[in-house]
Amino acid sequence: MAGEVRQLDDRKLAVLRAIVQDYVGTEEPVGSKALVERHNLGVSPATVRNDMAALEEEGYIHQPHTSAGRIPSDKGYRLFVDKLAEIKPMSAPERRAIRHFLDGAVDLDDVVARTVRLLAQLTRQVAVVQYPSLTRSTVRHIELVALAPAKVMLVLITNTGRVEQRMVDCPGTVGETVLADLRARINARAVGQRLPDVPAALEELPAMFEQVDRATVSTVLATLFEALAEQNEERIMLAGTANLTRLGHDFPLTIQPVLEALEEQVVLLRLLGETTDAAMTVRIGRENAYEGLNSTSVVSVGYGSGDESVAKLGVIGPTRMDYPGTMGAVRAVARYVGQILAES
Amino acid sequence: MAGEVRQLDDRKLAVLRAIVQDYVGTEEPVGSKALVERHNLGVSPATVRNDMAALEEEGYIHQPHTSAGRIPSDKGYRLFVDKLAEIKPMSAPERRAIRHFLDGAVDLDDVVARTVRLLAQLTRQVAVVQYPSLTRSTVRHIELVALAPAKVMLVLITNTGRVEQRMVDCPGTVGETVLADLRARINARAVGQRLPDVPAALEELPAMFEQVDRATVSTVLATLFEALAEQNEERIMLAGTANLTRLGHDFPLTIQPVLEALEEQVVLLRLLGETTDAAMTVRIGRENAYEGLNSTSVVSVGYGSGDESVAKLGVIGPTRMDYPGTMGAVRAVARYVGQILAES
DNA sequence: TTCTGGCACTCGTGTATGCAGAGTGCCAAA
DNA sequence: TTTGGCACTCTGCATACACGAGTGCCAGAA
Numbered sequence: 001m002a003g004e005v006r007q008l009d010d011r012k013l014a015v016l017r018a019i020v021q022d023y024v025g026t027e028e029p030v031g032s033k034a035l036v037e038r039h040n041l042g043v044s045p046a047t048v049r050n051d052m053a054a055l056e057e058e059g060y061i062h063q064p065h066t067s068a069g070r071i072p073s074d075k076g077y078r079l080f081v082d083k084l085a086e087i088k089p090m091s092a093p094e095r096r097a098i099r100h101f102l103d104g105a106v107d108l109d110d111v112v113a114r115t116v117r118l119l120a121q122l123t124r125q126v127a128v129v130q131y132p133s134l135t136r137s138t139v140r141h142i143e144l145v146a147l148a149p150a151k152v153m154l155v156l157i158t159n160t161g162r163v164e165q166r167m168v169d170c171p172g173t174v175g176e177t178v179l180a181d182l183r184a185r186i187n188a189r190a191v192g193q194r195l196p197d198v199p200a201a202l203e204e205l206p207a208m209f210e211q212v213d214r215a216t217v218s219t220v221l222a223t224l225f226e227a228l229a230e231q232n233e234e235r236i237m238l239a240g241t242a243n244l245t246r247l248g249h250d251f252p253l254t255i256q257p258v259l260e261a262l263e264e265q266v267v268l269l270r271l272l273g274e275t276t277d278a279a280m281t282v283r284i285g286r287e288n289a290y291e292g293l294n295s296t297s298v299v300s301v302g303y304g305s306g307d308e309s310v311a312k313l314g315v316i317g318p319t320r321m322d323y324p325g326t327m328g329a330v331r332a333v334a335r336y337v338g339q340i341l342a343e344s
Numbered sequence: 345m346a347g348e349v350r351q352l353d354d355r356k357l358a359v360l361r362a363i364v365q366d367y368v369g370t371e372e373p374v375g376s377k378a379l380v381e382r383h384n385l386g387v388s389p390a391t392v393r394n395d396m397a398a399l400e401e402e403g404y405i406h407q408p409h410t411s412a413g414r415i416p417s418d419k420g421y422r423l424f425v426d427k428l429a430e431i432k433p434m435s436a437p438e439r440r441a442i443r444h445f446l447d448g449a450v451d452l453d454d455v456v457a458r459t460v461r462l463l464a465q466l467t468r469q470v471a472v473v474q475y476p477s478l479t480r481s482t483v484r485h486i487e488l489v490a491l492a493p494a495k496v497m498l499v500l501i502t503n504t505g506r507v508e509q510r511m512v513d514c515p516g517t518v519g520e521t522v523l524a525d526l527r528a529r530i531n532a533r534a535v536g537q538r539l540p541d542v543p544a545a546l547e548e549l550p551a552m553f554e555q556v557d558r559a560t561v562s563t564v565l566a567t568l569f570e571a572l573a574e575q576n577e578e579r580i581m582l583a584g585t586a587n588l589t590r591l592g593h594d595f596p597l598t599i600q601p602v603l604e605a606l607e608e609q610v611v612l613l614r615l616l617g618e619t620t621d622a623a624m625t626v627r628i629g630r631e632n633a634y635e636g637l638n639s640t641s642v643v644s645v646g647y648g649s650g651d652e653s654v655a656k657l658g659v660i661g662p663t664r665m666d667y668p669g670t671m672g673a674v675r676a677v678a679r680y681v682g683q684i685l686a687e688s
Numbered sequence: 689t690t691c692t693g694g695c696a697c698t699c700g701t702g703t704a705t706g707c708a709g710a711g712t713g714c715c716a717a718a
Numbered sequence: 719t720t721t722g723g724c725a726c727t728c729t730g731c732a733t734a735c736a737c738g739a740g741t742g743c744c745a746g747a748a
Contacts, residue, residue: 031740044692049741067698067740107510141489141497153485155499155507163509165501166451241585242603255599259586375711388721393712411711411727 014041015051016060017084020072024322029069074285074319077297081282081323088324090332098122098336105340108132108162112237115313115337120240122329125317126262128300130272131235132162132341136310139190139198144183144220149173154223158195168223171215178213182220195228234311236268247318257292258316267292272312275300280327285319295319299326303334305341313337358385359395360404361428364416368666373413418629418663421641425626425667432668434676442466442680449684452476452506456581459657459681464584466673469661470606472644474616475579476506476685480654483534483542488527488564493517498567502539512567515559522557526564539572578655580612591662601636602660611636616656619644624671629663639663643670647678649685657681 018039022030032045032052041048052070055061060076063069072080090098101118105111112129119127137158145153152168185208189201202224206217241262247254261267267290274289275281280301286294293316300314313334315326362383366374376389376396385392396414399405404420407413416424434442445462449455456473463471487499496512529552533545546568550561585606588599605611611634618633619625624645630638637660644658657678659670 029740033740045740046692046694047690050691053742063741065699067742068700069740141491143487143489143499145485145487145501147485153501155487155501157489157497157499157509163499163507165507239607242600242607245600245603256586256589259589263583263586373711377711389711390721390723391719394720397713407712409728411713412729413711 011041011043012051012054013079013084014039015048016055016072016076017080019052019055019061019070020077020080020084023072024320027320029064029071031069034069072320074287077284077319077323078287081284085324087280087331088328090328094122095332095336098332102336102340111337111340115333116237116239119313119315119329119333120243122333123315123317123326124240124246125243125315125321125326126238126240126258127313127315128268128272129237129313129337130269130311131237132305132310133234136194136304136308137162138192138194142183142186142190142224144179144186146174146176146179152179152220154220154227156224156227164227166223166227168220170219174216175213178209178216182209182217186224198228199225234269236265236272238262238268240315243317254295258296261290261292262316271298271316272300272314275302275312275314278302278309280331281314282323282327297321297323299323299330301330301334303338303341305338310341355385355387356395356399357423357428358383359392360399360416360420361424363396363399363405363414364420364424364428367416368664371664373408373415375413378413416664418631421628421663421667422631425628429668431624431675432672434672438466439676439680442676446680446684455681455684459677460581460583463657463659463673463677464587466677467659467661467670468584468590469587469659469665469670470582470584470602471657471659472612472616473581473657473681474613474655475581476649476654477578480538480648480652481506482536482538486527486530486534486568488523488530490518490520490523496523496564498564498571500568500571508571510567510571512564514563518560519557522553522560526553526561530568542572543569578613580609580616582606582612584659587661598639602640605634605636606660615642615660616644616658619646619656619658622646622653624675625658626667626671641665641667643667643674645674645678647682647685649682654685 015035018035018041019030022035022038032048035041035048036043036045052061055076056063056070059073060079061070061072064071098118102111102114105114108131112131116127116129119129139156140159141157143155143157145155147153147167150170150173152170152174154166154168156164156166182205185205186202189205190198193201202221205221206214209217241259244255244258247258271283271288271290271293274283280299283298283300285297288294288296288298295318296316297319298314298316299321300312302309302312304310313330315330317326359379362379362385363374366379366382376392379385379392380387380389396405399420400407400414403417404423405414405416408415442462446455446458449458452475456475460471460473463473481502483500484503485501487501489497489499491497491511494514494517496514496518498510498512500508500510502508526549529549530546533549534542537545546565549565550558553561585603588602591598591602615627615632615634615637618627624643627642627644629641632638632640632642639662640660641663642658642660643665644656646653646656648654657674659674661670
C-alpha cells in the first residue's frame with residue numbers, strides 16, 4: 001500500500017525537529033504553545049497541535065499522560081537522526097584541544113585512556129573505547145625467552161603496540177640453540193602477518209626440526225596459537241560513569257541496569273560489535289539488543305590507523321541526547337585517534 | 345584528665361552495638377522499644393533511652409530529628425569496629441568458592457580481574473584492587489629486540505608476571521652482536537633485583553662498551569629507567585559500581601561524588617596508599633581524606649605473594665555497612681590472592 | 689482545503705490540613 | 719538505678735482543593 005509509511009509534510013517534520021531539540025534541552029515534555037514561541041514556525045499553536053496529533057498517530061511522539069506535552073519516541077529520534085539532523089562538526093578550537101590532548105600519550109594504554117576520558121568529557125556521557133583489535137593487527141615481533149631449563153616465556157608484539165605474554169611449560173629441557181633457531185624461523189614467517197593468518201604460516205614448522213625437539217616446538221606453537229585466539233576476547237576501557245547521575249529523575253531504576261551492563265565487558269563488546277565498520281552507528285533505545293540499555297542510545301564508530309578500522313569507540317547516553325553534537329564529537333575523536341595510531 | 349574519654353559501662357556499649365547492628369540491617373533509625381524487642385538486653389525501653397541519651401552526649405549516635413530513632417555517627421562506627429566487633433571469618437564453603445574462582449585465572453590481568461569481581465560480589469559493594477606494584481617486584485627478564493636498524497623494543501618482565509614494553513629510538517644503527525651483548529650483561533646484573541635497585545646495578549654498564557656504542561647503551565638504559573620509574577604510577581581495577589545504587593534514598597547527591605572519585609585513579613591510589621601494610625585498615629566517613637567519600641567507608645588491606653605485601657585491595661561502601669562481614673571477605677580474598685601469586 | 693481562535697475538559701503539581709504512629713524526654717515511684 | 723507513665727514532637731500518608739499547562743474538537747475565516 002502507498003499509505004503504509006505515510007508521507008509527512010515539511011512542516012510536520014519541522015515540528016518534530018523542534019520537539020526533539022526542545023526536549024533535549026529542557027528534559028520536559030514540550031507543548032504546542034512553547035514550541036511556537038521558541039521556534040518561529042509561522043503558524044499558530046492550534047495548527048501545531050494538529051501536526052502533533054498526526055505525529056503521535058504515526059508513533060513519532062507520545063504523551064506521558066493526557067494533557068501533558070509531547071516527548072519524542074525512539075522512532076521519532078530515529079527519524080530525527082536519519083533525516084532531520086546534521087552531524088555538528090567540532091569547532092576549530094575544539095579540534096585543536098582534542099589533538100593536543102591526545103598527542104601527549106606515551107603508549108597504547110595511554111592513548112586509549114586519554115581517548116576515553118576525552119570522549120566522556122566532550123559528550124558529558126559514558127564513553128567506551130575498544131583496544132585496537134588483535135584480529136586486524138599484524139605481528140611485529142615474537143620473542144622467546146628461556147627462564148628455566150623447561151620454561152619459556154613467549155612474548156607477542158603487534159604493530160598496534162600491544163604486547164601479550166604467556167608462560168610455556170615444555171615437555172623437556174630446551175637448548176638455547178634450538179630456541180634461537182625456533183625464534184628466527186617463527187619471526188621469519190610470522191612477522192607482518194595478520195594474527196589470524198599466523199597459524200597457517202607456521203604450519204610446517206615442526207617438520208623442520210629434529211625429532212627430539214618437535215614436542216617442544218609444538219608446545220610453543222600451541223601456546224602461541226592459543227594466545228592469538230584467546231586474546232580475541234578484546235579489552236575495553238570505560239569512563240564517565242559519573243555522568244549517569246544526570247540521566248533521569250526516576251533514578252535508581254534507570255541507572256542500575258546501565259551500570260550493570262557497563263560492568264559486563266561482553267555486553268559492551270557486543271554493543272560495539274554491532275557497529276558497521278566505516279559508518280557511524282546510532283542505536284536508539286529499544287534498538288539495543290541488551291535490555292538494560294533500553295532507555296539509552298549508543299553512538300559508535302570504527303577507528304583505525306589508516307584506511308581500515310581496527311576497533312570501535314562510542315558513547316552511551318540517554319535516548320534524550322544531543323545527537324548532532326555527540327555524533328560530531330565521536331567522529332572527531334575517532335578521526336584523531338586514528339591519526340595518532342598511524343603515526344606511532 | 346580521667347574524664348576526657350569518659351568510660352562507658354558495658355550495657356551502654358551493648359546498646360551501641362545493638363544500634364549499629366540494627367541500623368545496618370534496616371537502614372532506619374532505631375528506637376528504644378524496637379531495640380529491647382530484638383536484642384534481649386534485659387532492661388526496659390526507658391533504661392535504654394537513658395543510655396542512648398548518654399551515648400548521644402558523647403557523640404556516638406545522633407538523631408536525624410527530634411523524636412526519631414538513633415543513627416550511629418562516624419565516631420560510633422569507629423568504636424564499634426575497634427572494640428565491639430570481631431572480623432567474621434568466611435565459612436568453609438565460601439572459602440572453597442573463593443579458592444576455586446581464583447584458581448581459574450590464566451595471567452596476571454585475569455587474577456586481578458577475577459579478584460575484583462569476586463570481592464564486589466562477596467561484599468555487594470564497590471571493590472578496588474591495585475595491581476602488584478612494580479616497586480616491590482623483581483626483574484625476571486629484560487628483552488631487547490631489534491625492530492629496525494635504529495629501533496629497539498625493550499620488554500621488561502617482572503616476577504609478578506607483569507610486562508612493560510617501550511620503543512627505543514637509538515642514535516645510530518645497532519649491531520645485533522652489540523645488542524646480544526648488552527642483553528646478556530643487563531640480565532646478568534638485573535635479574536632478581538628489585539626494580540628500584542636496577543639503576544644502581546647497571547651503573548657501570550656503559551663503561552664496559554666500546555666508545556661508539558656507548559650512546560646507544562645509554563639511550564637504552566635511560567628508557568629502561570624511565571619505564572621503571574614511570575610505571576610506579578600504578579594501575580587499579582574496579583568493579584561493582586552498580587552496587588552503589590543501593591547506597592541511599594537521597595540518591596543522586598550521594599552517588600555522584602562517589603562515582604567521580606572512583607574515576608580518578610589518583611584518588612583511589614591515595615586511598616589505598618593510606619593502608620598500613622600488614623593490618624587491615626578501616627576508614628570511616630569523614631576519616632577519608634577525599635571529600636567525595638565523606639559518607640562512605642573504605643576497608644582495605646595489603647596482599648602479597650609471600651610474607652610481604654606488594655599491593656593493596658579493598659572495598660568502598662556506605663558508612664552503614666556490615667563491617668564484620670566486609671572485613672572478613674576482604675581478609676579472605678587478600679589471603680587467597682597472595683597464595684595464587686606465590687604459586688605462579 | 690487549510691489554518692485559526694475559542695472553549696471545555698483532563699491531569700499533574702503544589703499547598704494546606706488532619707490523623708496515626710513512632711519515638712523521645714522527663715518525672716515520680718519502686 | 720531502674721521503671722512505668724505521660725505529654726510532646728515530628729514524620730509519613732492520605733485527603734482535599736485550587737491552579738496551570740496542555741490537549742481535542744469545532745465552527746468560522748482565509
